[in-house]
Amino acid sequence: MRFSLIILFAVSVLAFGACTKKTNSNEILVGQFGSMTGAEATYGISTDKGVRLAIDAKNAAGGVKGKKIKLITLDNQGKPEEAAAVVKKLITQDGVLAILGEVASTRSLAAAPIAQQHKIPMISPSSTNIKVTQVGDYIFRVCFIDPFQGSVMAKFTHNNLKLKKVAVLKDLKADYSLGLAQFFVAKFKELGGTIVAEQTFQSGDSDFKAQLTQIRGSAPDAIFIPAYYTEVGLIARQARQLGLKAVLLGGDGWDSPKLFEIGQAAVEGGYFSNHYATESNNPATIAFIKNFKAKFNETPDGLAAAGYDAAMVLIAAMEKTTELTSTNIRDELAKTTGFDGATGKITINKDRNADKDAFIVQVTGKALKFIALIGP
C-alpha cells in the first residue's frame, strides 16, 4: 500500500516535470486564450478561426523575419479563474512573447494583470469594457469601448429610430453588460429619452418572464438587452410570448450564428452595434471575407474579423521591431496607426484602445443587414 502511494507520488511529479516544454528557437511563440467550450463557446471558436487565418497566411508567406509563428491556444472554459490560470501557464511555462485574447471583458480582466505583471503584451480582439486596458500599458485592444458603443446605440435609438421610451434588461454577471447598459442609459437620458424600466438577470438563467412582465407594465417602445447571445435569444422569445411588441436592441454580444437559431422569429428585426458588417465596401473587409470563406467554408462573424485584426496588428508590430522581445513588440503596438483591418482602420490611441466606427446591423433571418455606420 505504502509502496503504491510512493509510486503514485513519483509518477505525478514526473508528469509534472514533463510538462515543462522545450522551446524551439526557430519559432515565435504566441499564446491565445479563449472560451472554446462553455456557454459562450462560439466566441472563442470564431475568434480562433480569425486568428488562425491571419497566422497561417503569414506563415505560408514566410513568417515574421523568417521565423514561423507558433500559436498556442488554451481553452479557459468560459471561466475567469481558468483564464488567469491558462495565461499564467502560457507566460511562465510556455514562454510566449505575446498573448491574444479575450472576447469577454470579465475574462480579459482576470488575465490582464498577469500579462501586465510579466510584461507580456496582451491584445484583446473584442473586449469592450473600459477597465480592460486600464490595467496597464501592456494591455491593448483593437475594438471600440463600451462608452462609445453605449452612446452609439443611444444615438441610433433616439435619432434614427426616433424611439423615446426604452427599457433596459442587463446581465448582472457580465462586466460587459453592466458597462454597456450604464453608458447607454447616460447617453440616452442626455439626448432626452426616458428609461422606463431597468431589470436584471444572470447569465445561465433561462426564465425571464418575471422581469419581462414588469417591463411590459412600463410600456416601452424598445428594450435594450446588452447581453450575450445565449440569453438574448430566450429573452426575445419570452418577450414575444408575453405580447411585448417593442423593438429589441443590443450590443456586439449578440453577434453569433446561434442568436437566430435560438431566438428565431422573435429576434427578427432587432438592431445591434457590431465591429463590422459583411456588406461593407472596405477592400480589406472584402478580402478577409473571401479568404475566410475559402478556408473555413462559412461567413465570418464580427468576432472572427476582430480576431483576425488582432493577430494582424500583432504581426505588423512584430515585423517592425528591430529585435523580437516583448517590450519592443509592446512599443510597436502602441504606435499602430491607420492599420487597414477587416473591421476598419485601426489606430491605437494613448489609452491603448482603437478609435473605430461602429456598424449598426439588423437581424434579418440568419443574415445581418447593414443599417448604419456611426463614427466616434
Next chain:
Amino acid sequence: MKMWRGWLLVIAAALVVSTVSEFALNAYLQQILYYIAINIMLAASLNLVSGFCGQFSLGHAGFMAVGAYVSALISLNFQPFADPHFAFPFYALAGGLCAAAAGFLVGMPSLRLRGDYLAIVSLGFGEIIRVVLLNLEVVGGARGLYGIPGASDFWACFHMFFWAGATILLLWRLVHSSYGRAFLSVREDEIASECMGINTTRIKVKAFVISSFFAGAAGALFAQTTNSLNPASFQFVKSVDVVIMMVLGGMGSLTGSIVGAVLVTILPEALRPLQEYTGVDLRMVIYSATLIFLMIWRSEGLLGSREWTWFWRQRAARS
C-alpha cells in the same frame, strides 16, 4: 519540549518547500504549490468535521469564500501591513475568525439534523453565502474583486506552508486529545455518546466552528495569492473538490488529507497536456469517475483512517 517538536518540524518543512519553490520552480508551478498548501488546509479541516466527527458538510466552499473575501477586502481597503511576516498571519487569522463566526451561525441550527439532511442544509448554506456575496456591491458583486495586492515570494510561500503545517499539527493534537475522542464517539454512535454524558450538539458545533476557521484561513491565503476573486470560484463544485480530496485520502486520516490534497491538485495540471493534445477536457470526467470508483471499491480511501505513524509502527512491529 515535546510540544515544540511539532512546531519545529512544521517550520523546517515550510522552509524546505519554500526554498525548493523559489529556486527550482517557475511562477506557474509555484502557483500550483500554493494551491497545494491551501487544499491541504481545506481537506484537513473538512476531515475534522466529516471524517472525525461524522457530520457530512457540503458547504465548505462557503466558509472558504468568507475568509477569502474578508482578507481581500481588508487588503484592498486598509493595507494594514506591508511586511509579509505580519500580513499573512493577520489575514489568515482575520479570515479564519470571520469564517468561524459564520460556521457558528450555520452550525447552531443545522447540527440538529442527521446525515442526508445535514449534507443538504450545509450545501444550502454554502450556496447562500455565495449568492449573498454575488449580490453585495461592496465585494464587487458578480464581477468580483480585482487587483488584490498579494505576495508570491519566498516568504509568502513559507507562510502558506507554515499555515498548512500548523493546520495539520493543531488538528492532529486536537484529534489525539479527549476532544478528539468525543468527536469519534459522536461519529460512531450519537445516541450512545449522549448516554455517556457527552453534549453532542456542543461537540458538533465545536468541530464545525474549528473546521470553518481553518477553511476561512485557507480562503484568506487563497485571496492573497490570486489577483482577483469571483463568487464563481466558490460554487458547489469547489465543495465537492474538497470532498474528493478528503475521501481520496481517507476520511479520518490527516495524512490522508495531505495525500489527497496533493494528488487532486496535481492531477488536473498533469492532465493538461492530454487536454491540449486531444482537445477535450477530460479532467473533470476523470475526477468524478475516480470518486465513483473510490466509493464503490475502496470507500475508505487511500489511507483509510491510518496516519503515517501507523506505517512506522508496522515497521517497528515487524522488526
Next chain:
Amino acid sequence: MEELIQHIINGLNLGAIYALIALGYTMVYGVLQLINFAHSEVYMVGAFASYYGARQFGLSDNPGWASFFIALLISVVTCSILGLLIERFAYRPLRGAPKLNTLITAIGVSLFLQFAGQVVFGADPKVFPEVLRDQPLFTYGEIQVQLFDVTILSVAVAVMFLLNYFIQHTKIGLAIRAVSFSNRSATLMGINVNTIIMVTFVVGSSLAGIGSVLVGLKYPKIDPLMGTLIGLKAFVAAVLGGIGNLPGAVVGGLLMGLSEEMVVGYLSSTYRDALAFGLLILVLLFRPSGLLGQMKVEKV
C-alpha cells in the same frame, strides 16, 4: 392586478416543471432513502436524446402532436435505460454501505454525467428542435396563456394522479410501499426488492424524461449543465412538500415556482437562487418533514 395574475400564471408554469422533476426525486427517496443527485443529469440526457433523435428523424420538419410524442418516447426510453444503469452499477453495490458513501457516489455520478455530457455533446448550448408549435391559447387583456404552459401544468397534475393511483391501488405500488417501509421485511414477504427498485428508478427517470422534453420546448436552449440548478430547486421543492410524499412534491414544486416568480418580479432577480436554498433551510429547521409529510421517530 393584471401583472399579478400574469406573475401567478408564470409562477405556476415554472412550478409545474419543478413538480415533475421533484416527483422523480421523491419516489427514489421514498424507496431507497437516497437523494438521487444524478436525477437532474438523467433529465439533461433525456433532453439531448430527443434533440439528437429529432434531428435524426427530421421531427422538427413536421411539428405536431405526433412528432411531440415520438420525441417524448425517445426521451423516456433513454432516461429509463440510463436510470437503470446508474442504479445497477453505482447504487446497488452500495446497498448495505453507510448512507454517506451512497450520497457521495450520487454526487459523483451527477458530476460525471455533467462533465461527460460536456465532452460528448459539447459545452455550448444547442437549440431544442421545435417538435410542437406554441400558440397563445387565450388572451385576457394583457395576460397571455400559451399552449405549452397549459400542457406542462396538465401533464404535471395528470402524472401526479396517475402515480398516486399506481402507488396506492396497484400490486406493484403495494410492493413499492412495502419496500420503502422496510427493505428486509419486504424480502421476507417474497417481494423481489431488486425488481421493485428497478421499477422505481424507471418510473422516476421516465418522469425526468417527460419533463426534459417539455422544458426543451418551452426554453429551447439546452446545454449539459442545464440540469444542475433546476434539479437542486426541484429537490428543494420535494423537501418542501415532504420528501417521500407524492402530492407533496407537486405542492412543493408549485410553491417554489410561485415564490421564485414573485421574488424576481417584485424584488430582484439576484436573489432568485438564494430563495431556493433559504426556503430549504427554513423548512428543514422548522418543519423537517415538509408541509405534507409525517414526522418519523428515530428508534434506538
